[in-house]
Amino acid sequence: MGGRHSKSYRVVAEEGSISDVGIIRRTGSGPDLTTQQQQQQQQPSQSSEEDSTMISTVLCQVDDLKDGQMKDFTVEGKKVLLVKDEGQFHAIGAKCTHYGANLATGAYSNGRVRCPWHGACFSVTTGDIEDFPGLDSLPKFQTKIEGNSVVLLATKEELEVVKRTKPMCSMADDCHEAPVIIVGGGAAALTCAESLRQHSYQGNIIMMTQESSAPYDRIKLSKAPDTPVDKILLRTADFYEKHKIQILTNSQVTSVSVVDKAVTLADQDTVHYSKLVIATGGTPRTLTCPGADLQGIHYLRTPQDGLSISESVQGRDVVIIGSSFIGMELAASLVAKVKSITCVDALTEPFQMVLGEPIGRAMRKVLARDVAQTERC
Ligand SMILES: Cc1cc2nc3c(=O)[nH]c(=O)nc-3n(C[C@H](O)[C@H](O)[C@H](O)COP(=O)(O)OP(=O)(O)OC[C@H]3O[C@@H](n4cnc5c(N)ncnc54)[C@H](O)[C@@H]3O)c2cc1C
Ligand code: FES
Numbered sequence: 001m002g003g004r005h006s007k008s009y010r011v012v013a014e015e016g017s018i019s020d021v022g023i024i025r026r027t028g029s030g031p032d033l034t035t036q037q038q039q040q041q042q043q044p045s046q047s048s049e050e051d052s053t054m055i056s057t058v059l060c061q062v063d064d065l066k067d068g069q070m071k072d073f074t075v076e077g078k079k080v081l082l083v084k085d086e087g088q089f090h091a092i093g094a095k096c097t098h099y100g101a102n103l104a105t106g107a108y109s110n111g112r113v114r115c116p117w118h119g120a121c122f123s124v125t126t127g128d129i130e131d132f133p134g135l136d137s138l139p140k141f142q143t144k145i146e147g148n149s150v151v152l153l154a155t156k157e158e159l160e161v162v163k164r165t166k167p168m169c170s171m172a173d174d175c176h177e178a179p180v181i182i183v184g185g186g187a188a189a190l191t192c193a194e195s196l197r198q199h200s201y202q203g204n205i206i207m208m209t210q211e212s213s214a215p216y217d218r219i220k221l222s223k224a225p226d227t228p229v230d231k232i233l234l235r236t237a238d239f240y241e242k243h244k245i246q247i248l249t250n251s252q253v254t255s256v257s258v259v260d261k262a263v264t265l266a267d268q269d270t271v272h273y274s275k276l277v278i279a280t281g282g283t284p285r286t287l288t289c290p291g292a293d294l295q296g297i298h299y300l301r302t303p304q305d306g307l308s309i310s311e312s313v314q315g316r317d318v319v320i321i322g323s324s325f326i327g328m329e330l331a332a333s334l335v336a337k338v339k340s341i342t343c344v345d346a347l348t349e350p351f352q353m354v355l356g357e358p359i360g361r362a363m364r365k366v367l368a369r370d371v372a373q374t375e376r377c
Helices: 002-006 036-042 154-162 187-196 236-244 303-313 325-332 357-376
Strands: 010-014 016-018 054-061 070-075 076-085 088-093 108-111 112-114 121-123 128-133 141-145 149-155 180-183 205-210 245-249 251-255 264-267 269-270 275-278 317-321 340-344
Touching: 016 108, 016 112, 036 149, 054 070, 054 076, 070 149, 070 154, 076 149, 076 154, 108 317, 128 340, 187 205, 303 325, 317 325, 325 340
Parallel strands: 180 205, 180 275, 205 245, 317 340
Antiparallel strands: 010 016, 054 149, 070 076, 076 088, 088 141, 108 112, 112 121, 121 128, 141 149, 251 264, 264 269
């Protein structure tokens, strides 16, 4: 690590604040957590005998659901999602672990439920998260068939659990190997670090990001661009400390030597690695036309971009270039505060690139109807 130990880096100290605390230090490894222990951590601390008594609840009859159909049920005041596939029933938590969307209104295919809001994906056989966004898994409940009835078996305690973090190992005390370095500080980098711990990797893990904050939920920026970064952090400082995942912020990697197994940072520091992961994400395509360098042109990628867009659009005529998800979500989030919004696209219909022309045309009609209704109000 050479000179990096002597330097101070900006890392997240606790949820809701950012401070200079230097590299996250090892404090020794605690016992590995089992799934049950983790679930217990996310449950209310007081539990009674009544809470841990198994309750059998008839949800429906076997033929009430068709194969591939999902339905949510309320059991002891909590929502449970029941899915039927190839004659088998699976019961999992009904609310997405990302921002709590009702999964029953999402899509089911091939053993997975996809969230209707931003597309997170969960296995119905395990409840495990299988696709971004969101990092945590759903609780999974037991079911059985009694006669013609589908029965849920769960304790009150189990029904209280809304999300579950997959079990992770700790870092070994006697780890002398060079770290795994992950370049990037987005969801992919974080998921990689967590997956290493989930798959029993006990060595040192260092994430290096050129941004000034720990990983945050980038997708929120088009839905609520004025959200401060401390409200959308993906994990708390405690989480990184507990799982011994170091994050170096303001650390842009400028070159990699695979011969020396080392990365060089913008300030010329060199750090050696045992394995290197590059998770540097994407960047917006910038304008190249005349006028592209004029004032008042913004790109949306970071919380700072979101804030400066929010601050500058008040009462103005706004043009958004691009009419797919990010452009249209941004239009929806700004519409209340601007004088007008015009979305411009090289294609004929909004969302055409991802959803095709017929759906894009239908979306345009829905948007026109909504605008007409807004104007009438
Ligand atoms: C406004 C917006 C809204 C979105 N909404 C959705 C949505 O609703 N649903 C959805 O599924 N997806 C959405 N996306 C896409 C989603 O955010 C990306 O798919 C996701 O962020 C990709 O994660 P990543 O970790 O691969 O990359 P990124 O999030 O791009 O993270 C890469 C990180 O690496 C850092 N980095 C790059 N180069 C270096 C370097 N040399 N040294 C150090 N650090 C470096 C970057 O600064 C960045 O922090 C949205 C994207 C945007 C911009
Ligand atoms: S609420 Fe489900 S993906 Fe965001």
